[in-house]
Amino acid sequence: MTSTSDSVVIIGAGQSGLAGAFAVRAAGMHPVLLEAGHRTVGSWPDYYDSLTLFSPARFSGFPGAPFPGDPDRYPSRDEVVAYLEKLALDLDAEIHLNTRATAVEASGDGFVVHTDSGQEFRSTRVISASGSFTNPFVPPIPGRFSGQLLHVADYRSPKQYAGQRVVVVGAGNSAIQVGYELAEVATVTLAVRRPVQFVPQVRGGRDMHYWLHTLRLDLLPPSVLRRLFRSTLVFDTGIYSNALTSGLLDQRPMFTAFEDDEVVWTDGSHEHVDTVIFATGYRPNLPYLKHLGALDSTGMPLHQRGISRTHQGLGYVGIEFQRSFSSNTLRGVSRDAQYVVRALSIARK
Numbered sequence: 481m482t483s484t485s486d487s488v489v490i491i492g493a494g495q496s497g498l499a500g501a502f503a504v505r506a507a508g509m510h511p512v513l514l515e516a517g518h519r520t521v522g523s524w525p526d527y528y529d530s531l532t533l534f535s536p537a538r539f540s541g542f543p544g545a546p547f548p549g550d551p552d553r554y555p556s557r558d559e560v561v562a563y564l565e566k567l568a569l570d571l572d573a574e575i576h577l578n579t580r581a582t583a584v585e586a587s588g589d590g591f592v593v594h595t596d597s598g599q600e601f602r603s604t605r606v607i608s609a610s611g612s613f614t615n616p617f618v619p620p621i622p623g624r625f626s627g628q629l630l631h632v633a634d635y636r637s638p639k640q641y642a643g644q645r646v647v648v649v650g651a652g653n654s655a656i657q658v659g660y661e662l663a664e665v666a667t668v669t670l671a672v673r674r675p676v677q678f679v680p681q682v683r684g685g686r687d688m689h690y691w692l693h694t695l696r697l698d699l700l701p702p703s704v705l706r707r708l709f710r711s712t713l714v715f716d717t718g719i720y721s722n723a724l725t726s727g728l729l730d731q732r733p734m735f736t737a738f739e740d741d742e743v744v745w746t747d748g749s750h751e752h753v754d755t756v757i758f759a760t761g762y763r764p765n766l767p768y769l770k771h772l773g774a775l776d777s778t779g780m781p782l783h784q785r786g787i788s789r790t791h792q793g794l795g796y797v798g799i800e801f802q803r804s805f806s807s808n809t810l811r812g813v814s815r816d817a818q819y820v821v822r823a824l825s826i827a828r829k
Contacts, residue, residue: 494522
């Protein structure tokens with residue numbers, strides 16, 4: 481069993497785990513990262529091929545580690561992968577790859593983290609930073625669908641959908657980006673609960689993320705966000721909104737049911753569809769905390785701003801809207817990590 485008095489065990493070594501490790505190191509403690517995969521990049525290599533960040537490079541780096549290259553460009557998926565691998569190389573931390581956490585057990589005044597490799601790690605502080613990409617959310621839809629049904633987590637490129645009738649479910653950035661590129665080769669509809677809410681990518685000659693940063697809107701807590709916005713904001717240079725107004729792609733209220741190879745629209749009409757792609761988000765994937773009693777009945781962590789409400793010394797990094805609008809993004813995750821590490825340090829003194 482591995483144990484040191486100043487160690488903090490971090491489950492996950494993607495962007496959230498690395499942010500946690502930098503915060504732990506800055507606090508004078510020893511980060512021990514347990515990563516189920518073989519690279520320190522989290523889920524980034526598994527996203528669709530054309531994915532680019534919606535925030536410019538200048539607002540997408542970790543503190544003290546700016547994104548390389550033109551600060552006003554929008555980095556690609558593969559650039560993010562390379563950036564995270566470089567961060568890990570520069571990080572003075574103990575990293576265990578191919579080591580999946582299987583259970584966290586309360587023990588004495590701390591925890592024992594069990595892994596599939598048989599190793600056990602003991603610490604008074606544990607940070608869960610394993611992300612949610614492996615737990616895509618698909619809402620229940622009445623009926624059965626005989627066509628192709630997938631989540632955007634399994635989508636890579638538009639090639640195989642050429643000539644098809646495709647419905648993309650969702651009104652967020654991924655739904656719009658995937659729907660737009662599919663519309664070049666297929667007939668595409670966005671099925672939405674509420675109309676897409678566009679925000680200009682550039683305002684006053686500056687990217688919107690400049691204003692989010694300058695006006696501190698990126699720090700708004702979830703309670704305020706829920707009052708201000710009823711749906712996800714989609715940053716747009718004009719190409720996505722033009723695609724809707726021009727008819728390249730359309731949006732309709734969410735269909736009500738499946739029936740064989742058809743969807744049933746809200747007006748009762750039936751339409752044949754080849755493929756339905758759900759861009760409906762993800763949920764935290766925390767099976768290793770199930771028996772600890774740290775989760776609610778739906779598997780969501782019981783926490784307040786990333787600090788466990790059930791176990792002293794347990795924290796979270798990388799949960800959507802954990803503390804703010806930018807919580808689970810490259811530009812915001814470090815703020816959350818620093819907050820959580822400070823809170824855990826004080827709690828265990």
